[in-house]
Amino acid sequence: MPFLSTDRTERCPYNPSHVVLRSKLLQHLTRCARQHPDAGLQVCPFNAAHHVSEVTFRHHKLNCPDRETIEREKYQITVGVFRDGGAGVVSLVM
Numbered sequence: 001m002p003f004l005s006t007d008r009t010e011r012c013p014y015n016p017s018h019v020v021l022r023s024k025l026l027q028h029l030t031r032c033a034r035q036h037p038d039a040g041l042q043v044c045p046f047n048a049a050h051h052v053s054e055v056t057f058r059h060h061k062l063n064c065p066d067r068e069t070i071e072r073e074k075y076q077i078t079v080g081v082f083r084d085g086g087a088g089v090v091s092l093v094m
Ligand SMILES: [Zn+2]
Pocket: 012, 013, 014, 015, 018, 028, 032
């Protein structure tokens, strides 16, 4: 079994020659962001391991693969409020 199979690695957005194990990505990005303060990359609000350029940041936020998970959690919170409140009023948790 190869140690660096492509499905377990990510390319560093700060330096394409950095190929990082997914399990070490967050750690690596934190360090690389500090070393490249002028790179102008934004950190995704849904996943701290997503560092994207300002140009694509808006698009990424709308299409982030982790966005759905967060939205679903919000929905579950809303349902919880509805049940406990018992007043028949659904308040949207934003
Ligand atoms: Zn890097």
